[in-house]
Amino acid sequence: MNAEATLSFDIREHGAPVPASERTERIADPGFGKVFTDHMAVIRYTEGTGWHDARIQAREPLTMDPAAAVLHYAQEIFEGMKAYRLGDGGTALFRPDQNARRFRQSAARMAMPELPESLFLESVERLVEIDREWIPHMDGGALYLRPFMFASETFLGVRPAKEYLYMVIASSVGAYFKGGAKAISIWVSDDYTRAAPGGTGAAKCGGNYAASLVAQAEAIERGCDQVVFLDAAEHKWVEELGGMNLFFVFEDGSVVTPPLKGTILPGITRDSILTLLRDDGITVREEGYGIDQWRADADSGKLVESFACGTAAVVTPVGTVKSTAGDFQIGSGGTGQITQRMRDRLVAIQRGEAPDPHDWVKRLF
């Protein structure tokens, strides 16, 4: 039997966790990614030994050698998922098996060892269990889980590292965009692309985000909330936002989303919405949609809604698109019917308030 499959977690509870009253204060209005829990999960990987030293321990700073490979060549991947409070007081994850699988796929692309899915799932579940009191009670509140892995080997040669650190940290979060499902404005980037064919666009790696930040900053400068990237080859096809997938809803009731061809991140929210739309009998096409067509269809009224989706913000309507070629508005500039329906459906399933025909919700306790 493979040693990896028999790893057992050493649970070392925090000696001095944040007192309950202080925790209540911190999670009352947590925002996003600022409030962290008491513990973290850690698993080490060493070539030859495999995965070892699995534990849950007090969250604390890392000590690393300045020559740690990740600091130089960016071998780093991550995941983003949420633990929710259910209506009956229980706690659940949403499709965690999909995060575990995508984490392995991201690792393979970045020449990193693939963490067995059972270890990924156990690390996340044990962390949620020990830090469950950190899930905020407000609407939209959740424990945002951030599994990640990086090359920790002290070595400056250019090759895949031989040592890695896998960790999970958890952050109490409220609604991602303040005001919930308010429509956002997006800026079409002319100067920058996110991912090219053959590149790392389908991997959830920190490098993709590093590459997107200057474009996102430009979007903010132009008065927009988010940047939208076009494909790198033809600079024509609408791909995705810096961290969210896109959907287009037409007057005839059909829906389009860009296909997964290696330059787009295969979002779990994207996949869930595709499934819900098909469940509803809506015609969905995974096909390219050009920026000029988007503009023409929005102007003619053929396109009635557009929305972005991802774990952090769930479903977010796109109200306005701005570019050097001029601006255009989507529908009435607010939240469309399908957008609202998909958001409500998904949130209701995640919270255990609606039937879960696809077994997406994994109840922990």
Ligand SMILES: *Cc1c(COP(=O)(O)O)cnc(C)c1O
């Ligand atoms: C994480 C991510 C998404 C959304 O994926 P979900 O699994 O739905 O959270 C979309 N685009 C990019 C670039 C991402 O990194």
